[in-house]
Amino acid sequence: MSKPLLGQMMDMPLNVSMLLTHAARSAGDTEIVSRRIEGDIHRYTYRDCERRARQLAQALIRRGVQAGERIATLAWNGYRHLEAYYGTTGFGAVCHTINPRLFPEQITYIINHADDRYVLFDTTFAPLVAALAPHCPNVKAWIALADDVHMPSIDAPLLGYEMLLAAEDGDFEWPILDERLASYLCYTSGTTGNPKGALYSHRSVVLHAYAAAMPDAMGLSARDSVLPVVPMFHVNAWGIPHAAPMAGAKLVFPGKDLDGKSLFDLMEAERVTYSAGVPTVWMGLLAHVRSIGARFTSLERTVIGGSCCPPSMLREFEEEYGVRTIHAWGMTEMSPLGTLARLNWEQMQRPLEERRRLLDKQGTAVFGVEMKIVGSDGRELPHDGVAFGDLYVRGPWVIERYFEGTDSPLVDGWFPTGDVATIDRDGFLQITDRSKDVIKSGGEWISSSDVENVAVAHPDVAEAACIACPHPKWGERPLLVVVRRPTGLALTREALLAFYEGKVGKWWIPDDVVFVDELPHTATGKLLKVKLRDMFRGHVLSSVQEGATNV
Numbered sequence: 001m002s003k004p005l006l007g008q009m010m011d012m013p014l015n016v017s018m019l020l021t022h023a024a025r026s027a028g029d030t031e032i033v034s035r036r037i038e039g040d041i042h043r044y045t046y047r048d049c050e051r052r053a054r055q056l057a058q059a060l061i062r063r064g065v066q067a068g069e070r071i072a073t074l075a076w077n078g079y080r081h082l083e084a085y086y087g088t089t090g091f092g093a094v095c096h097t098i099n100p101r102l103f104p105e106q107i108t109y110i111i112n113h114a115d116d117r118y119v120l121f122d123t124t125f126a127p128l129v130a131a132l133a134p135h136c137p138n139v140k141a142w143i144a145l146a147d148d149v150h151m152p153s154i155d156a157p158l159l160g161y162e163m164l165l166a167a168e169d170g171d172f173e174w175p176i177l178d179e180r181l182a183s184y185l186c187y188t189s190g191t192t193g194n195p196k197g198a199l200y201s202h203r204s205v206v207l208h209a210y211a212a213a214m215p216d217a218m219g220l221s222a223r224d225s226v227l228p229v230v231p232m233f234h235v236n237a238w239g240i241p242h243a244a245p246m247a248g249a250k251l252v253f254p255g256k257d258l259d260g261k262s263l264f265d266l267m268e269a270e271r272v273t274y275s276a277g278v279p280t281v282w283m284g285l286l287a288h289v290r291s292i293g294a295r296f297t298s299l300e301r302t303v304i305g306g307s308c309c310p311p312s313m314l315r316e317f318e319e320e321y322g323v324r325t326i327h328a329w330g331m332t333e334m335s336p337l338g339t340l341a342r343l344n345w346e347q348m349q350r351p352l353e354e355r356r357r358l359l360d361k362q363g364t365a366v367f368g369v370e371m372k373i374v375g376s377d378g379r380e381l382p383h384d385g386v387a388f389g390d391l392y393v394r395g396p397w398v399i400e401r402y403f404e405g406t407d408s409p410l411v412d413g414w415f416p417t418g419d420v421a422t423i424d425r426d427g428f429l430q431i432t433d434r435s436k437d438v439i440k441s442g443g444e445w446i447s448s449s450d451v452e453n454v455a456v457a458h459p460d461v462a463e464a465a466c467i468a469c470p471h472p473k474w475g476e477r478p479l480l481v482v483v484r485r486p487t488g489l490a491l492t493r494e495a496l497l498a499f500y501e502g503k504v505g506k507w508w509i510p511d512d513v514v515f516v517d518e519l520p521h522t523a524t525g526k527l528l529k530v531k532l533r534d535m536f537r538g539h540v541l542s543s544v545q546e547g548a549t550n551v
């Protein structure tokens with residue numbers, strides 16, 4: 001047998017630090033703008049950011065932090081958080097981003113499970129840190145992301161970020177690391193059970209950044225001014241803190257104020273062309289823009305994902321405001337990018353309705369991610385847009401095992417996402433539901449997200465959630481829980497149900513509607529269906545009371 005012939009190109013490992021070094025060299029004067037929690041707007045450049053990241057690395061190494069040790073962050077989107085991303089991973093430590101919206105008990109669990117050495121925190125979280133500190137004995141110190149004037153006074157071992165950096169000269173070279181080493185640790189939000197950690201490698205993060213930046217993926221360019229609303233504490237803000245330096249794009253960080261007015265004002269002031277966030281955030285932004293009768297003067301594109309984006313929202317962005325939307329799907333275990341809805345040249349020639357139908361879905365797999373759907377018998381299902389089953393994925397930025405987990409979650413080398421979906425012949429994925437949220441009515445499945453999308457297309461509906469309710473005949477039937485818009489308080493159950501006629505199959509029409517003031521959300525802005533199901537556990541569907549059903 002002949003000897004394998006190896007390629008003869010440099011075997012340079014892919015390191016996270018390369019992204020920022022590249023930006024500092026080739027987009028050195030490009031700005032990073034942050035609305036700080038101190039209340040002002042801070043501006044500096046990629047060149048400044050890289051120098052301060054090196055100072056942070058020096059400060060942590062001086063305190064004995066070793067490669068592989070975890071340094072956590074509890075912070076909003078801002079320049080110091082970006083420095084923390086690179087100042088830790090750059091020398092081989094692991095950046096563990098914590099979602100501050102989780103319950104304190106969950107955060108304590110996460111910090112101890114990750115065995116964090118230091119926690120960098122925005123001072124808005126000082127009371128939270130004071131509550132956490134006594135329960136996290138292995139944290140050596142809590143580093144306030146502040147100067148000496150803004151240091152909080154709490155009972156915890158404290159250090160000041162700016163004081164630490166001031167003691168360092170930045171004369172530090174990023175070591176070349178094995179690309180398989182860990183870089184970031186992100187926990188899933190753990191809506192059921194304890195949160196689980198996904199531990200990204202340097203290689204997976206850099207490959208994901210390449211994929212994200214491509215024109216038909218997130219499509220980031222050096223000509224963009226990018227405002228990530230998606231938090232840096234949630235799945236690395238969908239990779240924007242890596243893809244933006246790779247592209248050399250301007251970054252605009254919104255800090256803690258994510259209401260419609262704050263976002264709109266910042267977008268306009270910084271000529272933001274590109275943004276990314278979950279549908280609930282965009283709901284607030286659109287409501288504000290609508291209420292003041294404003295227009296976006298610079299915003300061109302926005303990525304919407306994290307939960308199903310109602311088609312009515314896509315339409316409003318596109319048709320009312322001329323903002324191109326990109327519906328995307330992914331998850332913490334996938335770093336997170338899986339699919340994005342973009343049309344190819346041939347699809348662009350199809351009739352409007354057909355184009356819309358495709359763009360309402362979650363899109364095609366980005367290069368690097370493979371997908372398949374599997375039926376209850378374990379057999380792969382056809383990609384015909386009709387057959388739906390459990391969605392499996394694999395690829396170089398998909399999880400292999402959870403941090404400190406003993407058993408591999410993989411099935412024959414594929415990761416089961418927990419989502420139920422269809423894939424059509426164009427390769428477009430459509431998420432039907434999370435498998436635990438599917439409504440099983442008389443042996444058939446009802447997609448709660450389809451039922452919700454019809455409701456929010458009604459002009460009087462602000463938000464809607466569809467959950468399963470027990471039914472003596474059908475097993476389960478859909479219950480719709482609705483928040484009305486302030487202008488639509490006259491909307492009745494009957495009017496809303498009538499709105500479904502002709503839009504979905506008759507048996508998908510909910511059996512009952514309940515109006516509420518607000519819906520429960522997870523720490524990442526998704527509908528918290530576990531809580532909703534709890535709230536409506538004793539609910540008797542009106543169809544059951546009446547002995548009738550829409551079916």
Ligand code: ADP
Binds near residue numbers: 304328417
């Ligand atoms: P967590 O699991 O911590 O709630 P993730 O961001 O990892 O947070 O959640 C991933 C899940 O979110 C996916 O498995 C899917 O159920 C849902 N999701 C993400 N994007 C979309 C989308 N565009 N449409 C429908 N569901 C989505």
